[in-house]
Amino acid sequence: MNLTHLTQGERRVLDRIVLGESDKEAARALGCGVKTVKQHVRQIFEKVGIHSRTKLIATYYLEEAYLEGVIALRAAGDRAAPVSEKLA
Numbered sequence: 001m002n003l004t005h006l007t008q009g010e011r012r013v014l015d016r017i018v019l020g021e022s023d024k025e026a027a028r029a030l031g032c033g034v035k036t037v038k039q040h041v042r043q044i045f046e047k048v049g050i051h052s053r054t055k056l057i058a059t060y061y062l063e064e065a066y067l068e069g070v071i072a073l074r075a076a077g078d079r080a081a082p083v084s085e086k087l088a
Contacts, residue, residue, distance in 0.1 A: 013041060023041065
């Protein structure tokens with residue numbers, strides 16, 4: 001799953017979901033309507049093929065951890081070993 005292809009609005013809503021906010025709380029924090037948040041949530045689910053907030057949050061953290069591992073390896077200059085070996 002790749003979350004990098006989300007729009008800026010979808011990414012902002014995703015960030016609020018990861019914080020555990022409800023649609024109403026996210027709308028208030030983002031300064032938009034609840035319907036807008038719900039639409040973004042539907043679009044996120046459709047794009048990533050996930051239909052559960054719990055799975056979406058897990059995917060978010062797994063992808064963030066993977067990207068941090070890749071960045072760390074590149075900074076260290078070690079591109080030969082797979083990331084999974086380096087993170088273990």
